[in-house]
Amino acid sequence: MKNKNWNFVYSEGHSLLLNEVFFNAFTNFPQIPGIFKTILYINRHGDQTCYVPPSEMTRVRQQGKIFFDVKYRAQFKKNIANQAAKFNLFWQKYKKTKILLLNNDQLLSLFKEYIDNLTLMCAYYQVSGGRSYPLLEEYVKQEMYSYFNKNDVPKYYSLVLTSTKIDLLEREEIALLKLSAKKAINSKQLIDHAINYAFHYLCGYNDEKILSSLKQRILDLKKKYKSDSLYINKFSKERRSLMNQRNRIMKKLIKNKQLVNTIQFLREQGRLRFEYKEWFFGAEYKFLYIFKEIAKRLGISLEDYFLSYRIDDTIKFLQNDIKVSQTTIYERSKIFIFYQNKGKKYFYSGKSAEEKEEVLMGTAIKQESVVRGVSANPGKVSGKVRIILPKSFEHIQRALTYFQQGEVLITTMTQPSLISIMKRACAMVTNQGGITSHAAIISREFDIPCIVGTHIATEVFKDGDMVEVDADHGIVRKL
Known part of the structure; x- marks a missing residue:
């Protein structure tokens, strides 16, 4: 079923905290393309779906014209790289911090720095989510039709946009194979690996299940590659073949500088989008000790904290010892809604969220096959x-x-x-x-x-x- 008033944006598991970060990332930065004026998040039991009106999708798509400006593209790339570097500096600082020794004010400062870094990183990340680049993508494909047989364009288009650089997943698999080559691997080494490559563990807080997954992945990788050197050799051979194919295609386009530059931009944005997943898919697991300590001081489970505490709730607790009631924890764990309409923000939970969902979603229409x-x-x-x-x-x-x-x-x-x-x-x-x-x-x-x-x-x-x-x-x- 499809709702005529809303377009689907994305859906995945989110804690209330991460959901609020994304809501703010999608609404708080008008200087970044792709930001929505009207947006709806519905989260049931930690599973959220995001919607925007069709008119907003159209507006954001048209905003993508700005990426035809080469100077703007260069500045955008610089801005997002700077934010990723800033987040990494915070990560290095966090690793040296003894969380258990922090007083509430110090813990609050660390929490706020985490939220600020994550929110801006998500705001930049959303740009490459399929809403801001379609005009660039259509331009590339149409230009390629003037150079190649129409039956070849889909494959060639895919090839020129495929990066030959080693990506985040491949680096993680090589690191895991290197770790597996050690004579004895203990749980701490595996958990350290998981924290360093936390992008696998969205809404993953259970070390035992993560350890089990890593041990199985090691078996699967060793069965296929035996060692990290064999993995690297296979990767290098495949990338050389891909690069040769891609270069033959790009030589035909070399005189069209705008087309070549646009292809290179889209290719790099695709690669970087995957790289930056580490900074939000893995954020809660990477910085888990912050949240474990907050939950401990609250006297609630980590699960209840993630399902029921908003950003301001955490701030109020660490500043003034104000806690969310058990009733509110229960209501929010069932359903909550973040909604912005024409710049004004709303939050609902429990029964009021159920009622608001019914009003906002309206009547669904039947789909074809x-x-x-x-x-x-x-x-x-x-x-x-x-x-x-x-x-x-x-x-x-x-x-x-x-x-x-x-x-x-x-x-x-x-x-x-x-x-x-x-x-x-x-x-x-x-x-x-x-x-x-x-x-x-x-x-x-x-x-x-x-x-x-x-x-x-x-x-x-x-x-x-x-x-x-x-x-x-x-x-x-x-x-």
């Missing part, structure tokens, strides 16, 4: 649908036990913890994303058909449906 999106990697396959929603690290670990080789992965959006599932899929389809999204990048690395930005695929199809994924034309149809 065909959806359309953006082709991220070409190809045409048929297969059985398996819907996996990116709720949390633990949810995806459970999904690993039943996702079968050769199924079609349909999801709202992908995240790094889905990689093991993506490797088994014959095709991928997402509600969210553009040509620089995580799903698009990974599909090109694995060379499987992929369609992104359908908005509604998870609502149209269900587990077990047989579908044809025509990624040459961006169409998914039920068979």
Whole structure:
């Protein structure tokens, strides 16, 4: 089902705290393209979905024209790199901090610095989420049609946008293989690895489950690669082949400087989007000791803290010892809503959130059996649908036990913890994303058909449906 008043933006597991950070990131920085004036977040039991009106999607899409300005692109790249560097400096400071020895004022200062860094990082990150770059993507594809046979363009388009640089996931897998080569690995070494590469663990707070996952991944990696040197050799060979193919295509375009520069910008933004996932997918696990200490001082479980405490609630507690009531904790753990309408912000929880959802969402309209999106990697396959929603690290670990080789992965959006599932899929389809999204990048690395930005695929199809994924034309149809 689809609602005529709202367009889907994205959906994944979020604590209340992370949900509020994203809400603020999407609304507080008008100087950054892609910021929304009207936006709705509905979060049930830690699983949120974000919507905006169709008119807002159109406005943000048109804002993307600014990225045709080469000077603006350069400044944008500089701004986001500076913020990533600033966040990394905070991370280095945090690692040296003895959290248990901090008084409430010192803990509050650390908490605020975390929130400020994370919010601005998310504000920059959202730009590459498939809403601000479509005009650039369309320009590249249309220009390529004037250089190549139309049947070759989808594949060539995918190739020129694929980075040959080693990415975050590959660095993590190499580090894990190096760690596994040691004579004896203890739990602390594995947890340190997880913290250093925390992008796998969105809403993941359980060390035992993370340890279990890492041990299984080591077995899987060693079965396939034996050692980090074999991994690097295979990676290097594949990248050389890709670079040679890409260079042959780019030579045909070399005289069109605007086209070449735009391709290079989109390619790099796709790579960096994956890199920056470390700073929000992994944020809560990376900085977990802050939240464990706050929850301990509150006298509540870590789960209750993440499901019920807003930014201001934490500030009020650390400043004035004011706590959220048990009733409010219960209500917020069930459902809460963040809503901004024309610049004014609202928050609802419990019964008032249920009522507001009913008013705002209105009447749904029935969907057809065909959806359309953006082709991220070409190809045409048929297969059985398996819907996996990116709720949390633990949810995806459970999904690993039943996702079968050769199924079609349909999801709202992908995240790094889905990689093991993506490797088994014959095709991928997402509600969210553009040509620089995580799903698009990974599909090109694995060379499987992929369609992104359908908005509604998870609502149209269900587990077990047989579908044809025509990624040459961006169409998914039920068979």
